[in-house]
Amino acid sequence: MSSPTSTPGRKRGRDGNPATPSSEGPTSPPSQRRRGQDSSNGDLMPMPTSPATDMLSPAAPQDTSLFSSPRASVLPNEVDMSSPLMYGTPSSRVEGTPRSSVRGTPARQRPDLGSVRKAPQVDLHSEPPSADGAVASEPNAGQRLVIWGTDVNVGTCKEKFQRFLQRFIDPTATEDENAGLDLNEPLYMQKLEEISVVGDPVLNVNCLQVQSFDAELYRQLICYPQEVIPTFDMAVNELFFERFPDSILEYQIQVRPYNALKTRNMRSLNPEDIDQLITISGMVIRTSQLIPEMQEAFFQCQVCAYSTRVEVDRGRIAEPAVCRHCNNTHSLALVHNRSAFSDKQMIKIQESPEDMPAGQTPHTTIVYAHNDLVDKVQPGDRINITGIYRAVPMRVSPIQSNVKSVYKTHIDAIHFRKTDEKRLHGLDEDAEQKLFTEDRVQTLKELAAKPDVYERLSSALAPSIYEHEDIKKGILLQLFGGTRKDFSQTGRGNFRAEVNILLCGDPGTSKSQLLQYVFNLVPRGQYTSGKGSSAVGLTAYVMKDPETRQLVLQTGALVLSDNGICCIDEFDKMSDSTRSVLHEVMEQQTLSIAKAGIICQLNARTAVLAAANPVESQWNPKKTTIENIQLPHTLLSRFDLIFLMLDPQDEAYDRRLAHHLVSLYYQSEEQIEEEFLDMAVLRDYIAYARTYINPRLSEEASQALIEAYVDMRKIGSGRGMVSAYPRQLESLIRLAEAHAKVRFSEKVETIDVEEAKRLHREALKQSATDPRTGFVDISILTTGMSATARKRKEEVAQALKKLIQAKGKTPAMKYQQLLDDLRGQSETAITKELFDEALRSLADEDYLTVTGKTVRLLA
């Protein structure tokens, strides 16, 4: 052997099998390929002098003719040697030949690694080792031999990967990610065991783990996926069948790498990524029908019934002109149902909205899914896709020699990972995880260490809105949220971790602006207006997909803002039926759907930020919150904080406000930047805290909370009112946790509780103050009526009863007369409403009845 290379492609050439055209199909722009090894290989492998045949080159008709003829005429050494892609690696060549396998298990073609790939079967185990085969099985000897065009040595690579499989233990593994696996055992060996039990011959390999184990192997995987992945396949199968010689698989194990960190964003794809392994995220916008792609055509001679198989070469079948058996010309006919097809699907994905720069439209990319990846994703799914990026030249027309100088690009999918598939059950934090660079984390931590971080952040929130410090602080805590606690084992299910806030107040106090700001700040925010949204728009609805005629559940704003914030403007304008769906969402954090035969419960762990205007267009300070906004108290009690945004009317405030507004209009951009934190920093800060910080209550904090709660109840009990309910205690805990998150603290401490108490009190002071007494009275929110009002009602009723009794035996009285009498008797003013209520309460006692304008005594 003059050129002792281990590249299987060489072997193929040597075999000289006429039925194996090297059909690499359209490939990528060659210039992008790394050819660093060319020179070192030059002596081993003569560079082909004639142009490679594997390129789709309509410009060269002579090539085409060359291809349509059987390959026998081609010099062995010239077969696809020019193409770096075209050396068949062992397992990619084991297609369609069931006998060829690692101990009897058929291999399955991997169209994802290259389009139609055909190569003679070389079984490294059963075949008497040729020079090449020997090299491949003797890694030491093969050290300097690499696959042409790459720096990959099959033997070493295989060995390395086997070592990875056998030894890798994930140091950072968490329990929930690998449920049921022993964290101290090699991870992938357990997975192989799983394969032997379950029988699903797919091994997903996290590239990050490969990287941490062997950076060089990782680099090769990223740069030459087409060569390295088949090698991995080979390695894993050897290992598997060595370990589990008796297991039966449908076909050989295929390795599916994912999480290649090369590229995260569709926008950053560039020509350098061609033919490399990439991972990008995006949203599926369209999937095509299943495309049966012919892999091998079956021809039968009409005269002598001699049959032959022809591989599909770049989408074309070279119909044999002469029957080799009977030498008749044009006697062969294609037999469709004996030809081999593989599944293929075109998927279009679009950049996720989060990744896009403002003011540009999203990019789309075409993805081809093959075999069992077909129909794995649906339009609307958010996925991370790992695959090989391809570029194919476009032809103007078969006749013209001109080509459009543009390449068509697509990705051959190797692995899909839905980022939102866990939405229906459990958390999807790891998919949501934003990656922070170390610098960024450092900056954030520095910021967190500052003593005034809480004030800083709250002032960075919506700087264009003036003052309302406490409201901003409340919203800030809402953005961070409490700690998620799971009590499902004890039967109570999840405790709500999200903080709900209601803003009410005069129109024109920039409530909407605040909502807009929050909506723009959080990645998963939804903004709806109570006026325009229906219950359906908030929850979910079932609709028939026009194409598939399938029933599809379309989710509404509340479900979409799962793990985010749902901003509802004009909360008061919402219809009652719409508002009623909020009851479930705001406490249980789920949404139950029973529509068109679909019964399900969706998670809606959303924080609600609502804004409401007073009924009388202007806030009436003489009325309670309930009376002012006319919302059912059942709903109001679900808000942790209710703030009033009123126009405080004092001179100092006015001056500051004026100054703020004027400078808002006339300060230059830079000045503003200096003063406030960047919105991006704020966003990262929140994302980081939400992901990584899970504060727990400390002993002192629990004590402080208990005290606070007892105090709150005491305040009320002194005046015969209850000013706190367990719901308020829960609110306090949430707020304290959120405040601890702001400090990046894993422990809730007393200062957190203090701030939670303060804020809660502030909000109560504003919203639950009884206008008649000036005291905080939580029952305004919980029953809709303050305790004083209730007391007053009773007094009036008693007075009325006395009055009637004093009148003696008159079975019927005039309504107006009675009212006037009562007014004359009473020291305080008695409104008609009060009088009506008193009558009603007496009627409830079965003392009297009211019919029209007459009041009749019963009994």
Added chain:
Amino acid sequence: NVTTAYCNPKSGWEAKVVEFFKDRLKEKDAHTWVPSLNDVPLHYLKPNSLVKFRCLIQDMFDPEFFMGAYETVDPSTNVLRCGRYKDVTECGVDFNSRNTVTAERQTFYCVPIPGENPWVKEISSSSRVVPSTSYAPTRQKRSYEEDDMDDMDTQPQKQREPHSASQGHTEQHGNGDCKRQETEAPSSQTASASHLDLNFPLPGEKGPSCLVKVYEDWDSFKLNDTLEVFGILSVSPALSALADEKDASSSILDPTESMETAEEQRVHSPPASLVPRLHMLYARPLPHNNPLLPSATLEDNSAFLSSTLSEMASVRAELLTYLTHVLLGDALAAEYLILHLISNVYARRDVLPLGKFAMNLSGCPAAALYTQRFYQIIQQLVPSSFYLGMSLQNMNQMRLVPKKDYVANRLVSGALQLARNTFLFLDETHLEQGQLDTTGVRNVTALGNLISWQKVDYDFNYHQMEFPCNINVLIASEGRSLLPSDCQIHLQSQVSPPNMEEYLSNIQLHPQTSSQLNKFRIYLSVARQLDYSISDEMTKSVEDDFVDMRKDDPQSVSAEDLHRMLVVARLLSLSLGQTSLTRDSWLRAKHIDMLRRSRMEQHQCVNGNEP
């Protein structure tokens, strides 16, 4: 021709080319020689020549990879060729050449600026110093031109000038020629256009749309930017042949062809005769599309600026008189109208757009199509505008918000996809009682968002995306509008109803002379672009004022009022040509705002007393 001259793969030649063209175009009036796709029918333009196009980026397609440099198969012609600035390669491409360079470029779908008023088109096509160089399709000239272009980088500017000038003569009869042919052209165009929707934002728009290929720095462009693109025109018939052939032989087996649906094909590679390709050399962002203003920015053109500034007060007075006349003798409304016309979103503070001034002109007489007339007059003054009659039918049927069509993979435009500073006239007098359906509600919401936040949420089916905009919205209504607005002014007609018809018919569409009209146009565009500042001293006094006002009656002035008064003060100063706030203008702003408010209260009282 142009590109072949640069095929040496010397490093950095790309930058040099762009630099060269930029320099050339900077020279005085140089850009006026370049024929414009806006004015010159496509069939008069020579393929592969330099043209310009005044346009709006309507959609952005996916980036494409192309052969930046390639070698041909035929060894006899084996030179490295350049794939930049063209669509189709020449001769057979050697795909295996190691010298092939893959490069990336971006495609924008551009349409002429939507709602551009006829006067803009007229002036910009007639104001060319020397009409298009390659207008008349004379064979001889074409070859001449070709040679000329080839050695362009060596040829000094001076030598080129005579050509252009001499060609000016042939232009004269060329123009006449063109007129005749133009009348013939539409018949063939409408036939072909019927199956191809050119995706103009506004209904009834005409003009070529263009696929602009951008070679560098495409991230700096944003959707809805208005640009003047200088680039190389490519109308290679091969591009159209491609589309036809694909239809005929849609072979399923070819992987490249099954990638796109027929619709997508049609949208992304329309026939070049209809949608030419333009390979961008250089693009100039347009701060305005008023052809009467010099193309350089105002700062660079201090002479022009100072001369207009000095005249501003007088022009303003004239304009005020004219508008007062148009607004039935209501001077206050006219004053506000001027402020509205020069308003401009100059900054955004987080979500809050600053400087917007949407106006609600209530009390418009329903008689004699007053609103339409009024719009026609405004149309004469502003460079681009759109009239949206808010009839129920329109609201329920029109597509206001652009929507992504995933089948064809394009952004289907809507009427709210407008260039900056477009004047949007919403005529609410057309609205009658009735039911709004889902589309209608969505449209009204979109209009509301546009007015309050100056943004449009484009519909991407699975999610919405927010695009900021800068559109002057004027709502004409009889009562108070159902849409929000920054300021409402009730029209007080000085004309008695019986005389209304007569009065209206007497309003001249064209005031006095066209030179005066031009003065108005320049005035409005310049005032909008002026810089504005406020001194610390004034800040203080404004603050004091606000505190005082609140002291007297806290209910009378709210923060929102201050917001508005600051905008009014700004616009008022600018309308007078003052670039900083003075005490006088502040007081005046306060005064007119008070007048307006008292009028509104008055009006409300009247309404309240009516049984």
